[in-house]
Amino acid sequence: EPEVTQTPSHQVTQMGQEVILRCVPISNHLYFYWYRQILGQKVEFLVSFYNNEISEKSEIFDDQFSVERPDGSNFTLKIRSTKLEDSAMYFCASIGTGAQETQYFGPGTRLLVL
Amino acid sequence: AQSVTQPDIHITVSEGASLELRCNYSYGATPYLFWYVQSPGQGLQLLLKYFSGDTLVQGIKGFEAEFKRSQSSFNLRKPSVHWSDAAEYFCAVVLTGFQKLVFGTGTRLLVSP
Numbered sequence: 001e002p003e004v005t006q007t008p009s010h011q012v013t014q015m016g017q018e019v020i021l022r023c024v025p026i027s028n029h030l031y032f033y034w035y036r037q038i039l040g041q042k043v044e045f046l047v048s049f050y051n052n053e054i055s056e057k058s059e060i061f062d063d064q065f066s067v068e069r070p071d072g073s074n075f076t077l078k079i080r081s082t083k084l085e086d087s088a089m090y091f092c093a094s095i096g097t098g099a100q101e102t103q104y105f106g107p108g109t110r111l112l113v114l
Numbered sequence: 115a116q117s118v119t120q121p122d123i124h125i126t127v128s129e130g131a132s133l134e135l136r137c138n139y140s141y142g143a144t145p146y147l148f149w150y151v152q153s154p155g156q157g158l159q160l161l162l163k164y165f166s167g168d169t170l171v172q173g174i175k176g177f178e179a180e181f182k183r184s185q186s187s188f189n190l191r192k193p194s195v196h197w198s199d200a201a202e203y204f205c206a207v208v209l210t211g212f213q214k215l216v217f218g219t220g221t222r223l224l225v226s227p
Binding site for chain 1: 157160217
């Protein structure tokens with residue numbers, strides 16, 4: 001069964017450093033999402049992406065964040081200058097094009113900012 | 115405001131007992147409804163979903179959920195809980211197929227021997 005994959009599974013970085021989280025969505029999907037989950041809290045939407053542009057973004061997704069689909073398979077989330085409060089689990093999700101499609105989630109990347 | 119509420123933060127159930135996890139939503143229209151499960155340190159796995167039609171939906175791992183429009187609820191049930199069901203359960207909604215998922219705060223299920 002096709003699945004969403006994410007790399008790395010864990011990343012530790014110093015405050016102020018740039019990080020890039022990578023996702024490979026399901027191959028025939030066209031809508032892509034990033035969510036995050038701060039430890040012990042609920043899953044929060046960050047951004048959605050379709051047709052090579054952002055469809056919607058939350059107030060969390062400020063100028064420090066960017067997304068890109070650099071090729072036909074990868075979907076990346078970049079945090080330019082990490083803050084302590086960026087420490088969280090980041091989930092990528094993708095969805096097909098049917099009217100009743102479901103978002104399928106990757107296993108997540110746990111980011112720890114020191 | 116649009117919201118998803120899971121009123122129970124923690125629930126403890128004895129193994130073999132039945133389970134019901136509550137979810138209520140507040141939206142102007144009936145959204146699409148989902149239940150996801152998250153085991154410790156793991157990602158989100160879809161248990162079941164409701165888009166339309168039969169209000170009782172069956173999912174994986176023996177779970178089912180019932181949509182009740184009059185109560186704006188989508189409660190998750192399982193007749194007999196197994197120790198492996200211990201996890202965090204999230205209810206989520208979306209208004210249309212491609213919009214963002216809005217998650218509830220989650221219910222942590224503990225299973226006692």
